Amino acid sequence: MTELARGQINSLLSENPSTITVVDGHLYEVPIAPTQQQQQSEGSLIINLPSNFPEEPPVITVSPTGMRHPWIDSDVVMHDGLPSWTLQSNLGLLVKDICKEFTMRPPAKKSTTVTGGTRISVVPPPLPASQLQQQQVTSMTNKTNDEGYGARPQPPIPSRSNSSNTPTSHTTNLEYNAISKLSSEEIDELLSDETGFEIFFNTLDRVKNLKAFQEELRNGNDQLAHKNLSREDQLIKLRSEVADLYNKYQTDKAAFDKKERQQNEAFSRFSSSTVLTRLKASLYESDELSESVAQSFLDGNLDNDSFVKQFREFRKVYHLRASKLERAQKDNLFVSY
Structure with a gap:
């Protein structure tokens, strides 16, 4: 996580103390403060941070779903600070502004109709593009006048001819036209007949496209599952080979450690300290041998010729070893590096 992203998250937590960390660095939940008429909060904001945040703006949705408000489009919050998001934007203040708006003007729930003791949740038909745009402009103007923010730049409102050319607006108009063609009796009949309403609902193009997309995903997952299952034998074989190689590695490692x-x-045995110690020991040994020969001569155990011969040999070896030791210590031949 970059320092800029962590700074934005710290701003979110400091400006909105009630923030709940769902997935650190990626997903956060901010409860909407209840109004004076409410005992507790009935909704919350879900802040989803993309992988390249803050270069890319956050995606803010509202929970529970299906709420109606000029700032909400298909459960996504449409704040004017999101389209103009930059690295200098402040996530904490933006979320705080949204919470303040939803506290002053709470989003409305879906309308419900009770039929035969069964409560049916009905999604109201989408507003025409021109009416929805006019409602958004009125809400933003009232917010500016009530809170004293001063004039705030509003995003440009496309004309009906331009908005009707976009795929989303075109689909919405088609669905609205499909409902507007029904009479009041037909609408009441749809609301009272669950089967009829479901049949009508499934004839909408957006529903058909969604089901087709779900079918494609299902088929893709099925093909991927079969592909993975077809590689099961190969995976088991590779796993067995890896186990054999690991066992061989353990055996070779044990042999290597032993040889090392x-x-x-x-x-x-040939280190500097060992060689120096052995040289000193041999020097002491030669001196002891020559002294023992001299003592044997004094005790009468050796004649003159034998004493001279043995004593001379032992002292010769002694002086050679003493010379080597002196040379080694003088030239630092046995210094450990």
């Missing part, structure tokens, strides 16, 4: 210890033991 033997090598270190062999090298230790």
